[in-house]
Amino acid sequence: MITQPQAMATPTPDPDEERRRIQTARLVAYRDDGPLAHALSSKIGAGLPPVPATLVALLAVVAITVAGLLGSGGPILLLPVAIVLLLVLPTTPRDHLGRFDWLTPPLLRAAEFFTIIAVGLAADAPKWLLFVLVYVVGYHTYDTVYRTRQSIWPPAWVFRAGLGWELRLLVIGVGAALDVLTPVLAVLTAYLFVLFAVESVTSWVRLDKASAQAGADAEQDLEASPEDALEQATGEAEKG
Amino acid sequence: MTRVVLLGASPGPDISPTGLRLAALSGNPTVSERLRSQLTSMDPRFATIPTDDVATALRALADVAEQATESLFIIPENSVVHDELIYQITKSKRGALALVAKEPRVGVTEDNGLEENGPEDNPVEDRIPIDEADPEIGMNRVEGLPVRVRIGKSRVVSVGTASHAVTRPNAVVLGPLHVSARNAPKLAETCRELAAMADRFGADDDLVQLVVFGLVRNGVSVGIRGRRDLFYRRVTTQEEINEAGAEMAGMNEDRARLNNAVKGADGFFTTFFVSTYSRYIARWAARRGLTPNQVTLISIVLGVAAAACFATGDRPWMVLGGVLIYFAFVFDCVDGQVARYARKFGVLGAWLDATFDRFKEYVVFAGLAVGWVVSGNGEEIWILALAALGLQSVRHLLDFSFGVANRRKPPAPLPTTPLDAPDDRDLRQKLTARKVERSQGVRGVLKMWTKAGKYRAVHWARKMIVFPIGERFAAIAITAALFDARITFITLVIWGSVAAAYTLTGRLMRSLV
Numbered sequence: 108m109i110t111q112p113q114a115m116a117t118p119t120p121d122p123d124e125e126r127r128r129i130q131t132a133r134l135v136a137y138r139d140d141g142p143l144a145h146a147l148s149s150k151i152g153a154g155l156p157p158v159p160a161t162l163v164a165l166l167a168v169v170a171i172t173v174a175g176l177l178g179s180g181g182p183i184l185l186l187p188v189a190i191v192l193l194l195v196l197p198t199t200p201r202d203h204l205g206r207f208d209w210l211t212p213p214l215l216r217a218a219e220f221f222t223i224i225a226v227g228l229a230a231d232a233p234k235w236l237l238f239v240l241v242y243v244v245g246y247h248t249y250d251t252v253y254r255t256r257q258s259i260w261p262p263a264w265v266f267r268a269g270l271g272w273e274l275r276l277l278v279i280g281v282g283a284a285l286d287v288l289t290p291v292l293a294v295l296t297a298y299l300f301v302l303f304a305v306e307s308v309t310s311w312v313r314l315d316k317a318s319a320q321a322g323a324d325a326e327q328d329l330e331a332s333p334e335d336a337l338e339q340a341t342g343e344a345e346k347g
Numbered sequence: 348m349t350r351v352v353l354l355g356a357s358p359g360p361d362i363s364p365t366g367l368r369l370a371a372l373s374g375n376p377t378v379s380e381r382l383r384s385q386l387t388s389m390d391p392r393f394a395t396i397p398t399d400d401v402a403t404a405l406r407a408l409a410d411v412a413e414q415a416t417e418s419l420f421i422i423p424e425n426s427v428v429h430d431e432l433i434y435q436i437t438k439s440k441r442g443a444l445a446l447v448a449k450e451p452r453v454g455v456t457e458d459n460g461l462e463e464n465g466p467e468d469n470p471v472e473d474r475i476p477i478d479e480a481d482p483e484i485g486m487n488r489v490e491g492l493p494v495r496v497r498i499g500k501s502r503v504v505s506v507g508t509a510s511h512a513v514t515r516p517n518a519v520v521l522g523p524l525h526v527s528a529r530n531a532p533k534l535a536e537t538c539r540e541l542a543a544m545a546d547r548f549g550a551d552d553d554l555v556q557l558v559v560f561g562l563v564r565n566g567v568s569v570g571i572r573g574r575r576d577l578f579y580r581r582v583t584t585q586e587e588i589n590e591a592g593a594e595m596a597g598m599n600e601d602r603a604r605l606n607n608a609v610k611g612a613d614g615f616f617t618t619f620f621v622s623t624y625s626r627y628i629a630r631w632a633a634r635r636g637l638t639p640n641q642v643t644l645i646s647i648v649l650g651v652a653a654a655a656c657f658a659t660g661d662r663p664w665m666v667l668g669g670v671l672i673y674f675a676f677v678f679d680c681v682d683g684q685v686a687r688y689a690r691k692f693g694v695l696g697a698w699l700d701a702t703f704d705r706f707k708e709y710v711v712f713a714g715l716a717v718g719w720v721v722s723g724n725g726e727e728i729w730i731l732a733l734a735a736l737g738l739q740s741v742r743h744l745l746d747f748s749f750g751v752a753n754r755r756k757p758p759a760p761l762p763t764t765p766l767d768a769p770d771d772r773d774l775r776q777k778l779t780a781r782k783v784e785r786s787q788g789v790r791g792v793l794k795m796w797t798k799a800g801k802y803r804a805v806h807w808a809r810k811m812i813v814f815p816i817g818e819r820f821a822a823i824a825i826t827a828a829l830f831d832a833r834i835t836f837i838t839l840v841i842w843g844s845v846a847a848a849y850t851l852t853g854r855l856m857r858s859l860v
Contacts, residue, residue, distance in 0.1 A: 234729030
């Protein structure tokens, strides 16, 4: 029996599909993938489902930290970094259109922060320096969110120059394993701080604010919770 | 921008009753002159549509809607209205919004009148439950308009005409109607359908009410709002005009504008300990010509000063730090209010406000940790500070990611019913079916939880459990002033974890439906 191919059907863009594409582009940007993740994403086939992989990575890093495996220092400090990279890098080719895929960016950021803190503490790095690094990385994420919510995308090079979660973790893991974490952290933090601060300032100075304003939702509250925003637009409360 | 449509205006010289003068207002303008000057600022070349013939008017409206690339604001020419009311209606984020007035009822207070259609409806006055009530042609009048509209909590449920019966009409559509750009094609289509059946409408059917009738039957969710603390009236005689002018002049429009600048839906602490008076600071700042960004700067300075106070680790300074962080938060609320009150919005301002909110919060964490260490305690406090910082950042990202998730579909579309159906029985049945369908399984649990919000205690407990910004700043101020940095961080981590678990549960459930 010959079955007709169905591929000829409807090339018209579905508005719902279009909305999903735009939304998912933002969701993927929140992951903050760096150059290594981008280079690998086309070479590893279908990849792993993002939520389970990231969740397992987070739980594994928490488990080995709680078990005290990192206490001895040295090359073992590369282990949590390796776990996160091996489990989460293969999730980059995925389209993030799944039902629960909105969990990926917060899980990934949680895994990154937890690994930075666990490795940093085990290697006896200055704790205040870890605090500044977590704030600087956090700032970059907030900045991505707040700008994209106003439809002003940060340039692609910032995400590459920001190294992404994977190279940041790799640098820290290698630094800790070679017992030079403090200077590595200091340089990394200073570099990221200068990069993000300078990029933000120059972008805002250069931006044509009038036309950006026209493209953005004028009275949008950047900090509004998704439930409140939906209620405003539809009049239907959705609380929980 | 908004495309404005003035209904009832004839292109020729002004001979209508709207040529009468509003003596109570400065400059003694005519009703028409005043309205036109109000509308010109929104749309210098607003459309005017004569309404002598309903079918012609509807077709003209369809033409305008077809060409519109922006949202449409429709208003009858004989309107006496506050600027602020026009502003608020046109800034609505609803797909369509109509200004309505409820029919006053004897023996029933206004509050419990605004209910969704359902069996809980008006147990006092109407003995027959609404599900068994017969649709009727509304003959009562409110402000000269026939009562042929049934409104629910947040939208128009059903509309009738002189030949379309409606179940339990309880309100009138006053006139102003805002339709978003995305609903403009639907509006055009609806107006054409209505024009084709114009012979079925009565002389007492108002044009805007007919448009809303068509939109609702075509499945458009038309939101409602009342006049609240602002003025709107349609006038025809000099006597009404004098009355309207005097009444409008007696209302405080600036006060209404200021109240509107205060964001609704805020948390418990913000609502009761900040929003009660922050608007007066906002008005003061706006009148002195301070920009929203300057107010943001004041807030940042206060936040950094608070962090510096906490960094000393001395009790008196810690108390001062608590006071400063509180006022940093007050000014953080004020900057948004100044922006809304002065109507000065900017992409940079919004970004600065949001970004430096985070900075203030986290610089205070650092200040508290430094203060703890310099007063002779261990460095371990930084671990708690890191936990608080990491948790709060991840919690925010949970919010943001859920907000853009592709699975968040808009609510199920409303049912439609043919425009020539003589009554709204079919529409009501479909609405009931939709309601039942939406309350099954996980949806039912979510819906019950949403409904529980009508109890004040549940409402505020639910607002507090998510640990919003007001509660966070208050928790920092109080625990740091009275106890120490360790207690502050432990409070933040525990409350934040509870909040994360609570919001995650709700959102995971909502991702399932």
